[in-house]
Amino acid sequence: xxxxxxHELEHLLGHDGVLSRPEDLLLYxxxxxxxxxxxxxxxxxxxxxxxxxxxxxSNRYKTPIVGRGAGTGLSGGALAREGGIVVSFARMNxxxxxxxxxxxxxxxxxVVNADLSLAVAHAGLHFAPDPSSQRACTIGGNxxxxxxxxxxxxxxxxxxxxxxxxxxxxxxxxxxxxxxxADAPGYDLCGLFVGSEGTxxxxxxxxxxxxxxPEAVKTLLAVYDRVDDATETVVEITARGITPxxxxxxxxxxxRAVEAWVHAGFPLDSAAVLLxxxxxxxxxxxxxxxxxxxxxxxxxxxxxxxxCDEKERDLLWKGRKNAFGAVGRLSxxxxxxxGVIPRTKLPETLREIDRIGKENGFEIGNIFHAGDGxxxxxxxxxxxxxxxxxxxxxxxxxxxxxxxxxxxxITGEHGVGMEKDRLMPFLFSEADIALMKRVRDEFNPAxxxxxxxxxxxxxxxxxxxxxxxxxxAETDSTHEESSPA
Amino acid sequence: MPxxxxxxxxxxxxxxxxxxxxxxAGDKPEYADYSRCIHCGLCLNACPTYRLWHNEAxxxxxxxRQMALVDQGRLELNEAFVTHIDRCLDCRACETACPSxxxxxxxxxxxxxxxxxxxxxxxxxxWIRNFVYRRLLTDPRHIARIARxxxxxxxxxxxxxxxxxxxxRLIGMSKRAELMPxxxxxxxFSRLGKTFPAQGERRARVAFFAGCLAxxxxxxxxxxxxxxxxxxxxxxxxxxxxxxxxxxxxxxxxRDVARELARKNMKAFSAEAFDAIVxxxxxxxxxxxxxxQLFATGREENESTDDAERAAEFSRGVRDVTEFLSDLGxxxxxxxxxxxxxxxxSCHLLHGQKIREAPRKxxxxxxxxxxxxxxxxEQCCGSAGVYNxxxxxxxxxxxxxxxxxxxxxGAPIIVTANPGCMLQLRAGAKLHATGQDVLHVVExxxxxxxxx
Ligand SMILES: Cc1cc2nc3c(=O)[nH]c(=O)nc-3n(C[C@H](O)[C@H](O)[C@H](O)COP(=O)(O)OP(=O)(O)OC[C@H]3O[C@@H](n4cnc5c(N)ncnc54)[C@H](O)[C@@H]3O)c2cc1C
Ligand code: SF4
Ligand code: SF4
Numbered sequence: 001x002x003x004x005x006x007h008e009l010e011h012l013l014g015h016d017g018v019l020s021r022p023e024d025l026l027l028y029x030x031x032x033x034x035x036x037x038x039x040x041x042x043x044x045x046x047x048x049x050x051x052x053x054x055x056x057x058s059n060r061y062k063t064p065i066v067g068r069g070a071g072t073g074l075s076g077g078a079l080a081r082e083g084g085i086v087v088s089f090a091r092m093n094x095x096x097x098x099x100x101x102x103x104x105x106x107x108x109x110x111v112v113n114a115d116l117s118l119a120v121a122h123a124g125l126h127f128a129p130d131p132s133s134q135r136a137c138t139i140g141g142n143x144x145x146x147x148x149x150x151x152x153x154x155x156x157x158x159x160x161x162x163x164x165x166x167x168x169x170x171x172x173x174x175x176x177x178x179x180x181x182a183d184a185p186g187y188d189l190c191g192l193f194v195g196s197e198g199t200x201x202x203x204x205x206x207x208x209x210x211x212x213x214p215e216a217v218k219t220l221l222a223v224y225d226r227v228d229d230a231t232e233t234v235v236e237i238t239a240r241g242i243t244p245x246x247x248x249x250x251x252x253x254x255x256r257a258v259e260a261w262v263h264a265g266f267p268l269d270s271a272a273v274l275l276x277x278x279x280x281x282x283x284x285x286x287x288x289x290x291x292x293x294x295x296x297x298x299x300x301x302x303x304x305x306x307x308c309d310e311k312e313r314d315l316l317w318k319g320r321k322n323a324f325g326a327v328g329r330l331s332x333x334x335x336x337x338x339g340v341i342p343r344t345k346l347p348e349t350l351r352e353i354d355r356i357g358k359e360n361g362f363e364i365g366n367i368f369h370a371g372d373g374x375x376x377x378x379x380x381x382x383x384x385x386x387x388x389x390x391x392x393x394x395x396x397x398x399x400x401x402x403x404x405x406x407x408x409x410i411t412g413e414h415g416v417g418m419e420k421d422r423l424m425p426f427l428f429s430e431a432d433i434a435l436m437k438r439v440r441d442e443f444n445p446a447x448x449x450x451x452x453x454x455x456x457x458x459x460x461x462x463x464x465x466x467x468x469x470x471x472x473a474e475t476d477s478t479h480e481e482s483s484p485a
Numbered sequence: 486m487p488x489x490x491x492x493x494x495x496x497x498x499x500x501x502x503x504x505x506x507x508x509x510a511g512d513k514p515e516y517a518d519y520s521r522c523i524h525c526g527l528c529l530n531a532c533p534t535y536r537l538w539h540n541e542a543x544x545x546x547x548x549x550r551q552m553a554l555v556d557q558g559r560l561e562l563n564e565a566f567v568t569h570i571d572r573c574l575d576c577r578a579c580e581t582a583c584p585s586x587x588x589x590x591x592x593x594x595x596x597x598x599x600x601x602x603x604x605x606x607x608x609x610x611x612w613i614r615n616f617v618y619r620r621l622l623t624d625p626r627h628i629a630r631i632a633r634x635x636x637x638x639x640x641x642x643x644x645x646x647x648x649x650x651x652x653x654r655l656i657g658m659s660k661r662a663e664l665m666p667x668x669x670x671x672x673x674f675s676r677l678g679k680t681f682p683a684q685g686e687r688r689a690r691v692a693f694f695a696g697c698l699a700x701x702x703x704x705x706x707x708x709x710x711x712x713x714x715x716x717x718x719x720x721x722x723x724x725x726x727x728x729x730x731x732x733x734x735x736x737x738x739x740r741d742v743a744r745e746l747a748r749k750n751m752k753a754f755s756a757e758a759f760d761a762i763v764x765x766x767x768x769x770x771x772x773x774x775x776x777x778q779l780f781a782t783g784r785e786e787n788e789s790t791d792d793a794e795r796a797a798e799f800s801r802g803v804r805d806v807t808e809f810l811s812d813l814g815x816x817x818x819x820x821x822x823x824x825x826x827x828x829x830x831s832c833h834l835l836h837g838q839k840i841r842e843a844p845r846k847x848x849x850x851x852x853x854x855x856x857x858x859x860x861x862x863e864q865c866c867g868s869a870g871v872y873n874x875x876x877x878x879x880x881x882x883x884x885x886x887x888x889x890x891x892x893x894x895g896a897p898i899i900v901t902a903n904p905g906c907m908l909q910l911r912a913g914a915k916l917h918a919t920g921q922d923v924l925h926v927v928e929x930x931x932x933x934x935x936x937x
Binding site for chain 1: 521523525526527528529530531539540541542547550551554559560561563565566582583584585586860
C-alpha cells in the first residue's frame with residue numbers, strides 16, 4: 001500500500017487509529033464466514049468527519065475501501081476482497097439519542113444490537129430485529145445486511161425499523177436520508193440502502209424505530225415424531241390467520257446437538273421440534289397460544305409444552321440462538337446454507353432436502369425460521385474425504401436450486417457477499433442484474449467501495465473459487481464444477 | 486462458498502510438523518482445541534479488552550487466531566503476540582459467550598506456557614516472575630516472612646509517612662498502593678491441622694482449602710467461612726500440609742510450578758475422605774477443579790498417567806463455598822438485616838465454574854436483604870489475579886466502569902465471591918469515593934449469624 005496514504009491516515013486518526021503491521025492485518029482477513037481476504041490496512045474512525053476524510057483519501061489513492069462492524073457476517077461481506085482499507089466502525093459505538101416518547105433512537109453504526117435493546121429496556125422498549133448474533137453484531141452491520149431474526153415473522157426485518165441514515169457516499173459527500181418521521185417526503189431511499197451489503201455507502205448514523213416490548217409472551221415447544229407433521233403445522237398456523245411472533249424449527253439431528261450443550265429440555269428422541277412464540281396483550285397472547293397448541297396436536301405433536309417462566313423461555317431460546325455454534329462442537333466442517341421458500345412449500349422442500357442428502361450420502365441438519373420459510377440446512381461432511389467435500393458443494397447448490405424452483409431465493413438474511421455471488425444468475429436474469437449494477441454504479445461509480453461483492457465476478461460461472469478455512473492457512477484452489485442448469 | 490475441508494487432527498499434526506511452529510513441544514495450544522473456534526465473533530462484546538479497544542488482536546477470536554497462526558508458523562512468537570496475550574485478563578467471559586465450546590482458559594494458559602518457555606522478557610521482569618512464582622508462592626514460610634515485614638511497614642507508621650510524601654505518586658505507584666492488601670494481625674497459618682466441630686447435628690464433613698496469600702491477608706474471611714460452615718452443620722477440617730493452589734503460576738504459564746503444587750495439595754487432601762473440599766476463593770476453586778488439565782499436557786517422559794487420574798478424582802470433590810452451601814441448604818438461624826446489596830460476579834466463579842445462581846440464592850436467603858443487580862455484573866472488575874499489578878492502567882479503566890455500575894444500584898454493600906475481587910473493589914470504592922463496603926458472600930452470611 002502506498003505509504004503516503006498510510007501516512008495521511010495516521011496523521012488523521014493517530015497511530016492508535018490505524019493498523020498496518022502484517023500481524024494485525026492477519027486478524028482482519030476473516031469474518032464469521034469461511035472466506036478469507038486480507039486488507040492492507042485497518043482504520044478506526046471516531047466520528048463522521050473521519051469517515052469523510054478516509055473516503056476522500058481512498059478516492060485520491062484509488063484504493064478499495066470496505067466497512068466492517070463486528071465481523072460476524074456469514075458471507076464475507078466485510079472482507080477486503082481486493083485488498084485496500086477496512087474501515088472498522090467498532091469504536092463509533094455511541095447511542096446518540098434515545099427518544100422514549102416517540103420510540104426513536106439515533107445511534108452510531110458500531111453500537112451492538114443487544115446493547116441498544118438493553119439501553120432502552122427500562123422504558124419497556126427494544127430494537128426488534130434480533131439476529132441470533134445480536135449480542136455481538138452491530139447496527140451498521142444489520143443495516144447493511146438487512147438482518148432478520150426469529151422474531152422477524154411478526155416484527156419484520158431491519159429495513160422495517162430504520163427510518164433515517166447518515167451516510168458517506170463513495171464519492172465523499174455526506175448525505176442524510178429519511179429521518180425521525182415515519183414517512184419522510186421524497187423517495188424512500190432507506191429501503192434502497194438497507195441491505196446493500198456495504199456496496200453503496202458507508203453508514204455513519206442510523207435513526208431507528210424502537211418497539212414496545214409485548215405485555216405478554218407465550219413460548220411453546222411442540223415435539224414431533226415426524227418432520228412432515230411439524231412443517232404441516234406451520235402451514236396450518238398461517239392458514240388460520242394467526243401470526244406468531246416467531247416460529248422456528250429444529251430437526252432431530254440438530255436438536256440433539258444443541259441439547260448436548262444447552263440442556264434446554266429438547267427431547268432427544270424426537271424428529272423435530274417447533275419453537276413458537278406469540279406475544280401481545282395478555283388475553284390475546286393466551287388465546288393465540290391455545291389455538292396454536294391445538295393446531296400442533298391436530299398435526300400429531302406428541303407433546304406441547306408451554307414455558308412456565310422467563311427462565312424456561314430463555315433456555316429454549318438459548319438453545320435456538322446458539323444452534324450453529326452447537327453444531328460446530330460436533331465438527332468445524334459444516335456448511336450452512338441460507339435459502340428461502342414460500343412457507344406453503346415447506347413440507348415438500350424438506351422432503352426434497354432429505355432426498356438430496358440421502359442421494360449424496362450426507363446427513364443434513366435443518367434449523368430455520370420456519371415461519372418465514374427461511375431455511376438453514378447444515379451439511380456436515382467428512383473433512384478427510386476431498387471427494388465428499390466436492391459433493392457437499394454440489395449438494396448445497398442442488399438444494400438452493402430447488403429453493404429457486406419453489407419460487408424462493410438464494411439468501412434469506414446472510415447476504416450474497418463474496419459467498420453467493422456466483423449463484424445470482426440462478427435467480428436473476430441478465431437484465432435484472434444489469435439494473436442492479438446500474439444502481440451500484442450510480443452511487444459507487446469508481447467501484448472502490450466494497451468491490452467484488454454481490455455480483456458474479458468475471459470468472460466463468462462453472463468455475464468456483466474455494467478458499468481454505470484451515471484457521472487461516474493460505475491455500476487457494478480453483479476447481480471445476482458442473483455448470484449451472 | 487465453503488472452504489476446503491479443515492484438517493483432521495492427525496493431518497494438522499503432520500502438516501504443522503513440516504512447517505516451523507512457533508511453539509515448542511510440551512505444554513502448547515493444540516489444534517484440536519483451537520480449531521473449535523468457528524470465528525463467529527459472538528464472544529467479542531463479552532470481552533473486556535475488546536470492549537475497551539475494539540481491536541481484533543485483543544479479542545478472544547483474535548487471540549485464538551494468533552495462537553493458531555503461531556502454531557502454524559505463520560506468525561512469530563514475538564513481542565506483539567506476547568503483548569496481546571499478556572493483556573488478556575483470563576476472565577473467561579468468552580467461554581461463557583462461546584456457542585462452540587472453545588475452552589479459552591486452557592488455551593491461554595498454554596499460550597502463556599509457551600511464552601514463559603520461548604520468549605525472553607526484560608531482566609527485571611524475569612527476576613520478579615522467578616521470585617514470585619517459583620519462590621514466594623511455593624513456600625508458606627516465605628509468605629509469612631514477607632507478610633511480617635509488610636505488616637511492620639503498614640503498622641509502624643512508616644506507610645503513613647510514605648503516603649504523606651508524594652513519593653508514590655512520583656513513581657507512579659499511588660494506585661497500586663491502594664491495591665495493596667492490609668496484612669492481618671494474626672495469620673491463618675495457626676489454624677492449619679485443626680478440626681472445627683459442626684454446630685448441632687453434623688450434616689457434612691468438609692476439608693477447608695485456605696489459600697496462600699489469603700492466609701496472611703484474609704484471615705477474617707477464612708474464619709468467617711469456617712464459622713458459617715460450622716453453623717450450617719459442617720465439621721470443618723483444615724488439612725495441615727496444604728499449599729498455594731497453583732492458579733497464579735498456571736495463569737502465568739509456569740505450569741511445572743503449578744503441577745508441583747497440585748501434587749502437594751492432592752497429597753495433603755487425600756489422607757482422609759471428605760464430603761467436599763471447600764474453598765472461598767473462586768480463583769483457586771477454578772484451578773483446583775481443573776487440576777487434571779495440568780497433567781493432560783506437557784507430561785514428561787518418566788511421568789505416569791496416574792497423576793492425571795488422581796487429579797480428576799481430587800477435582801471431583803472440590804466445591805466453591807457458595808456452591809456447597811447452596812446445595813446443602815442453609816440450616817443456621819439468621820437474624821434479619823435490613824440491607825440493600827449488589828453482587829459482582831467473580832469471573833472464575835461465573836465463567837470459570839459456571840456458577841451464577843448459588844451466591845445469589847444465598848444472599849437472598851438472608852432475611853431482610855435485598856439484592857439489586859448492577860448492570861454488567863458479569864464483566865471483570867479488572868482484578869484478574871495479578872493483572873491489576875502487571876497491567877495497571879487497563880485494570881483501572883475497567884474498575885472505573887465497574888464502580889460506576891456498582892454505584893448506580895444505590896446499594897451500600899458490594900458482595901462478591903473471591904478475595905482478589907474484594908481487594909480490587911475496595912480500592913475502587915476508595916478511588917472513586919463511592920462509600921461502598923465490600924464483602925464476601927460468606928461474610929454477609931456470617932454477619933447474619935453472629936448476633937442471632
Ligand atoms: C452465529 C451467527 C448467527 C447469525 N444469525 C443471524 C440471524 O439470525 N439473522 C441474520 O440476519 N444474520 C445472522 N448472522 C449474520 C450476521 O451476524 C449479520 O449479517 C449481522 O448483521 C452482521 O453484523 P456485523 O456488525 O458483524 O457486520 P460485519 O460482518 O462486520 O459486516 C457485514 C456487512 O456490513 C457492512 N458494514 C458494516 N458496517 C457498515 C457501515 N457502518 N457502513 C456500511 N457498511 C457496513 C460490511 O461491509 C459488510 O458488507 C449470524 C452470524 C453468526 C456468526
Ligand atoms: S479471557 Fe477475558 S480478556 Fe481474555 S479473551 Fe476471554 S473475555 Fe477477553
Ligand atoms: S464465540 Fe467461540 S467460536 Fe465464536 S469466535 Fe468466539 S471463541 Fe471462536
